[in-house]
Amino acid sequence: MTMVERNVNSFKLISKKPLFFFFSMTSIMFLMSWLFVFRSTSRPHFIYHNLLPNSKLFSKPEDSKFHTKIPNVESSFGNRAILVDNEDGEDGEDESETKNSNDGGKCSNRNDDFLLKVFMYDLPSEFHFGLLNWKPSGNSVWPNVRTTIPGYPGGLNLQHSIEFWLTLDILASEIPNAPKAKTVIRVRNSSEADIIFVPFFSSLSYNRNSKPTPNEKKTRNMILQEKLVKYLTSQEEWKRSKGKDHLIIAHHPNSMLDARMKLWPATFILSDFGRYPSSIANVEKDVIAPYKHLIPSYVNDNSNFDSRTTLLYFQGAIYRKDGGYVRQELYYSLKNEKDVHFSFGSIQKDGIKKATEGMRSSKFCLNIAGDTPSSNRLFDAIASHCVPVIISDAIELPFEDVLDYSEFCIFVRTIDAVEENYLINFIRSIGKEEWTKMWNKLKEVEHFFEFNFPSKEGDAVQMIWQAVSHKVPPLKLKLNRFRRYSRSPPSIEKELKIPLPKNFW
Numbered sequence: 128m129t130m131v132e133r134n135v136n137s138f139k140l141i142s143k144k145p146l147f148f149f150f151s152m153t154s155i156m157f158l159m160s161w162l163f164v165f166r167s168t169s170r171p172h173f174i175y176h177n178l179l180p181n182s183k184l185f186s187k188p189e190d191s192k193f194h195t196k197i198p199n200v201e202s203s204f205g206n207r208a209i210l211v212d213n214e215d216g217e218d219g220e221d222e223s224e225t226k227n228s229n230d231g232g233k234c235s236n237r238n239d240d241f242l243l244k245v246f247m248y249d250l251p252s253e254f255h256f257g258l259l260n261w262k263p264s265g266n267s268v269w270p271n272v273r274t275t276i277p278g279y280p281g282g283l284n285l286q287h288s289i290e291f292w293l294t295l296d297i298l299a300s301e302i303p304n305a306p307k308a309k310t311v312i313r314v315r316n317s318s319e320a321d322i323i324f325v326p327f328f329s330s331l332s333y334n335r336n337s338k339p340t341p342n343e344k345k346t347r348n349m350i351l352q353e354k355l356v357k358y359l360t361s362q363e364e365w366k367r368s369k370g371k372d373h374l375i376i377a378h379h380p381n382s383m384l385d386a387r388m389k390l391w392p393a394t395f396i397l398s399d400f401g402r403y404p405s406s407i408a409n410v411e412k413d414v415i416a417p418y419k420h421l422i423p424s425y426v427n428d429n430s431n432f433d434s435r436t437t438l439l440y441f442q443g444a445i446y447r448k449d450g451g452y453v454r455q456e457l458y459y460s461l462k463n464e465k466d467v468h469f470s471f472g473s474i475q476k477d478g479i480k481k482a483t484e485g486m487r488s489s490k491f492c493l494n495i496a497g498d499t500p501s502s503n504r505l506f507d508a509i510a511s512h513c514v515p516v517i518i519s520d521a522i523e524l525p526f527e528d529v530l531d532y533s534e535f536c537i538f539v540r541t542i543d544a545v546e547e548n549y550l551i552n553f554i555r556s557i558g559k560e561e562w563t564k565m566w567n568k569l570k571e572v573e574h575f576f577e578f579n580f581p582s583k584e585g586d587a588v589q590m591i592w593q594a595v596s597h598k599v600p601p602l603k604l605k606l607n608r609f610r611r612y613s614r615s616p617p618s619i620e621k622e623l624k625i626p627l628p629k630n631f632w
């Protein structure tokens with residue numbers, strides 16, 4: 128008889144009924160108490176912090192001269208569908224990631240509750256709100272966002288206005304006693320920051336100042352970028368980390384063309400990686416932010432599969448390069464389909480109204496790679512609840528770590544899309560039920576793509592901060608490794624030349 132069998136037998140001996148009952152009950156209660164302890168100690172995902180009272184904290188700008196209205200301040204999505212994808216119970220780790228690792232269990236101060244602690248350079252206003260013709264008064268280079276919000280120019284400029292919304296959100300975090308979402312807070316001591324924010328409105332600088340003037344060799348945009356590089360590289364914060372813990376916004380694909388080669392150790396906020404070498408920008412280091420949609424949100428959308436009479440909608444430019452080929456092929460294969468709208472020409476001012484009507488009365492909206500893999504068309508489609516059909520193999524999608532785009536978008540490989548009738552047959556095969564599911568999902572996720580001031584739970588502003596916060600732990604790892612020998616006396620040349628592993632820092 129082996130040990131095990133003997134034990135089993137002795138167990139049998141004592142398992143008379145009352146004893147057995149007692150034993151089972153105590154085991155169950157023990158298990159339940161453990162479950163209880165476990166549940167109460169596992170911390171909720173950070174986003175629940177954001178379900179705290181929302182902010183009606185700012186009065187609207189009093190100065191009615193502002194030429195841009197702050198869009199969407201009124202629209203409300205309540206608390207529905209906040210990160211549904213994250214409720215599957217496998218989080219728990221995110222919280223520790225987002226906490227500042229150097230707190231070491233100290234008594235918590237006010238700042239510890241925030242997802243991301245940001246140090247922002249007091250760059251001269253010519254780099255940011257000065258580009259909006261705002262003039263500083265007094266000592267501050269910043270507007271008082273409680274009373275004054277300089278307007279951002281409308282039209283196509285707005286699609287890259289990410290820099291504006293993020294900077295406003297940082298400034299707003301300092302308003303005392305305002306109930307705020309616990310995503311970002313500005314800290315004045317850069318040693319306490321998770322990330323160092325560079326408040327350069329690079330997209331606006333590109334849009335406004337990249338036309339060459341007759342007598343100047345360099346555009347104003349180029350000069351500003353040069354100044355920025357000079358400013359940054361002379362800062363203690365930059366020298367400390369060689370820029371690795373810096374955050375720079377370059378949402379317009381052509382913004383920062385000059386400076387990016389010198390500032391690449393920083394984390395960039397981009398629309399895609401289309402015009403970047405992968406050593407300068409990549410999915411590990413950088414953050415993809417949505418475009419701000421130009422087509423207004425479709426509130427009270429009572430449409431349905433049948434009332435949206437256009438099957439497939441596309442409005443865009445033809446480009447000679449790469450994407451243009453696909454667009455032309457598709458045009459020839461789709462132009463005779465009665466329920467397909469396919470026309471060329473980019474949406475300009477009055478075109479927005481037409482595109483709004485077009486997208487709102489279509490079941491599917493095409494997104495074909497153009498001269499860059501991304502465009503605001505995708506976000507216009509989402510705002511119109513028109514199921515996006517994405518033909519762009521190199522597209523990068525914002526917040527894809529928490530969003531499963533296949534639930535509300537159709538993806539078609541370019542190689543398939545140019546195959547005769549592939550696309551139209553595929554789209555026609557999607558029935559009412561399947562489409563309605565995707566349409567419903569679009570309405571659930573649309574708030575992730577809204578830029579608000581003040582920012583709201585689960586809107587684009589806060590989602591971008593969340594995405595940035597995910598970059599912080601690997602960044603700290605790099606920095607700490609980088610500092611290993613910081614106390615050692617300078618080493619001899621030979622030792623310094625030992626090649627480091629690729630991507631070491």
Ligand SMILES: *[C@@H]1O[C@H](CO)[C@@H](O)[C@H](O)[C@H]1NC(C)=O
Pocket residue numbers: 316317318319
């Ligand atoms: C900034 O923070 C660091 C680390 O917490 C601290 O050692 C330092 O004294 C602070 N500096 C100032 C000026 O408060």
